[in-house]
Amino acid sequence: MDQSFLLMLSNLLHLHNHLDPTTSLLSDTSSTAATTTSATSPTSLLSSSSAAPLLFFTIASVLSYVASSSSRSSSSTTTTTTTTTTTNNNNNPSTTTPSPSSYSVSAFRALSTEHIWHMDAPLRDAQWRSLYGLSYPVFTTVVDKLKPHIALSNLSLPSDYAVAMVLSRLAHGFSAATLASRYSLEPYLISKITNMVTRLLATKLYPEFIKIPVSRRRLHETTQAFEELTSLPNMCGAIDGSPIKLRRLPNDPNSANSYRCRYGFPSVLLQVVADHKKIFWDVCVKAPGGTDDATHLRDSLLYNRLTSGDIVWDKVINVRGHHIRPYIVGDWCYPLLSFLLTPFSLHGNGTAAENLFDGALMKGRSVVVEAIGLLKGRWKILQDLNVGLNHAPQTIVACCVLHNLCQIAREPEPELWKEPEESGSPPRLLENEKYYYFGESIRQAMADDFHARLSSR
Numbered sequence: 001m002d003q004s005f006l007l008m009l010s011n012l013l014h015l016h017n018h019l020d021p022t023t024s025l026l027s028d029t030s031s032t033a034a035t036t037t038s039a040t041s042p043t044s045l046l047s048s049s050s051a052a053p054l055l056f057f058t059i060a061s062v063l064s065y066v067a068s069s070s071s072r073s074s075s076s077t078t079t080t081t082t083t084t085t086t087t088n089n090n091n092n093p094s095t096t097t098p099s100p101s102s103y104s105v106s107a108f109r110a111l112s113t114e115h116i117w118h119m120d121a122p123l124r125d126a127q128w129r130s131l132y133g134l135s136y137p138v139f140t141t142v143v144d145k146l147k148p149h150i151a152l153s154n155l156s157l158p159s160d161y162a163v164a165m166v167l168s169r170l171a172h173g174f175s176a177a178t179l180a181s182r183y184s185l186e187p188y189l190i191s192k193i194t195n196m197v198t199r200l201l202a203t204k205l206y207p208e209f210i211k212i213p214v215s216r217r218r219l220h221e222t223t224q225a226f227e228e229l230t231s232l233p234n235m236c237g238a239i240d241g242s243p244i245k246l247r248r249l250p251n252d253p254n255s256a257n258s259y260r261c262r263y264g265f266p267s268v269l270l271q272v273v274a275d276h277k278k279i280f281w282d283v284c285v286k287a288p289g290g291t292d293d294a295t296h297l298r299d300s301l302l303y304n305r306l307t308s309g310d311i312v313w314d315k316v317i318n319v320r321g322h323h324i325r326p327y328i329v330g331d332w333c334y335p336l337l338s339f340l341l342t343p344f345s346l347h348g349n350g351t352a353a354e355n356l357f358d359g360a361l362m363k364g365r366s367v368v369v370e371a372i373g374l375l376k377g378r379w380k381i382l383q384d385l386n387v388g389l390n391h392a393p394q395t396i397v398a399c400c401v402l403h404n405l406c407q408i409a410r411e412p413e414p415e416l417w418k419e420p421e422e423s424g425s426p427p428r429l430l431e432n433e434k435y436y437y438f439g440e441s442i443r444q445a446m447a448d449d450f451h452a453r454l455s456s457r
Contacts, residue, residue: 103182108161129412132164133171133378134402138409139164142201142402145208149200155193165190166197170399173380195391201398209404212281212302212311213237219315223326225276230364232357232450234317236326237281238274238368239334241293242376242419243267244285244396247386261289268385268392270372271296272400273328278371279407283400285393293333297340306339320445327442329364336439344447353451357443360450373416375403383417 119127125135132139147159155162169179169190176190183190213219213236226235243261246268250256261267267289273282284300297303305311313326327339336342343361344354376382379399387395 104184105158105161108164109158112160131171132167134167134406134411135409138405138411139167141409142167142205142405145205146197146200149204150196153196155196157193162193163197166194167402169194170198170379170381170395170402173384173386175386191387194387195394198391198395198398201401202394205401206283206397209401209408210280210283213275214311214313216315219313219326222275223315226364229276229367230360231454232360232364232446233319234315234324234326235329235364236275236313237328238365239271239297239328239330239340240365240368240372241269241271241296241333242372243289244270244382244392245384246289246389246392247384250389255288258288258290265289268389268396269293269296270396270400271300272368272372272375273302274368274371276367277407278367278374279404280371280400283397285396293330294335297334319442319449322442322445324442324446329361331362331365336443338439338442341439341443341446344443353447356454357447357450369419370416371403372419374407374413375399376417377414378403378406 125137128134128136128139134142143160143163146163150159150162157165165179165183168174169176174182176187176194179185179190180187213222219236222236223234227233243263243265244267246259246266249259249266256266259266259268261269268285269287269289269291271282271284271293272280274280282302284296284302286299287296315326317324325339327341329341332342332346334340334342341361343358344350345358348355348358350358379402381387382396382399385392385395
């Protein structure tokens with residue numbers, strides 16, 4: 001018998017006894033045991049000869065029928081709605097809007113601890129890249145390295161869940177408001193978690209994954225790889241700058257114009273040096289977008305370390321009487337220094353030896369252009385940065401750390417983000433740079449030697 005019917009009938013019994021306790025609904029009023037049993041068993045009403053039980057039984061039957069009909073109707077409607085929604089979502093994946101429960105802690109835990117072990121590794125990693133920008137093994141590496149630091153923050157969310165949330169924002173460029181609606185959290189909490197995770201990436205993981213190649217083994221490997229690429233000896237990196245677009249200008253009108261880059265949009269300037277594997281070994285973000293590359297370089301820690309002799313590269317070669325230490329290459333926007341070589345001519349107007357040298361030099365520089373393209377293609381938040389200006393540098397550096405992790409793990413490379421072509425006149429050397437660094441004589445010696453070697457083949 002329907003449980004809802006029994007419950008309703010029991011309630012009617014109690015109601016009747018409350019209204020008229022002297023009148024028994026039972027046929028046998030002389031037996032206390034029978035009375036007790038009947039009071040607890042609504043089905044005994046069926047054997048009663050009184051009119052009252054019949055009335056209550058009729059009322060109960062009608063109410064039970066109405067209740068059960070409504071329940072079946074509601075269940076049917078829910079099932080139909082769910083089926084229709086599922087069908088529509090399957091037919092129109094582009095219009096699917098996942099419910100907040102799809103991004104809950106329980107849903108993430110089911111994905112990361114249960115479903116993942118039943119999936120083939122390629123399928124699993126493809127799914128994680130689509131969600132978080134990197135494969136599952138690289139994701140677990142990031143979580144394991146950040147977990148001890150996140151634990152100190154007393155965050156109420158699991159560490160891996162918080163990291164996944166931030167990675168999804170960096171990989172897809174979501175705003176805090178968008179993630180807040182997905183994860184059923186307040187936007188300020190999303191911003192707080194983003195700031196915490198990016199700060200940890202930019203500080204705790206930076207020294208481990210962004211390193212200047214000073215060890216003998218790594219320096220030899222890097223210079224050898226660049227020589228195979230360009231035929232130029234002792235090259236150890238390529239430098240370039242890239243404006244990172246800001247969604248909005250700073251509130252201070254006096255400084256707002258300094259953030260407009262040469263392409264017209266508000267930005268901060270990123271400076272990176274990459275090796276032959278398109279791995280960054282130096283990152284600097286400390287200038288508004290309107291700053292030129294040469295000024296940004298001179299304000300960087302890398303420049304100070306190179307000019308002060310703090311960085312010692314002991315791999316020295318002799319080219320036509322010139323002692324040449326490892327050097328980096330850049331375009332004409334950078335000053336020509338002994339540790340930074342730039343092209344002779346912007347438009348190929350030099351001599352045969354100079355043009356030949358410029359072509360090889362720019363081939364070496366191409367690795368940093370591709371590295372920046374990969375960076376912005378993989379972490380789309382850098383295409384339109386939607387964090388506060390105070391947190392912009394750490395967010396950019398955090399993406400550079402993640403980029404290196406992906407390159408070291410040999411993650412599939414996404415489609416390159418295309419930077420606009422640069423233009424402008426070469427910067428003028430400072431007086432102290434002219435006195436200490438003989439970039440022109442070094443560049444000329446290398447160009448002549450390079451031309452002679454190729455001509456003799």
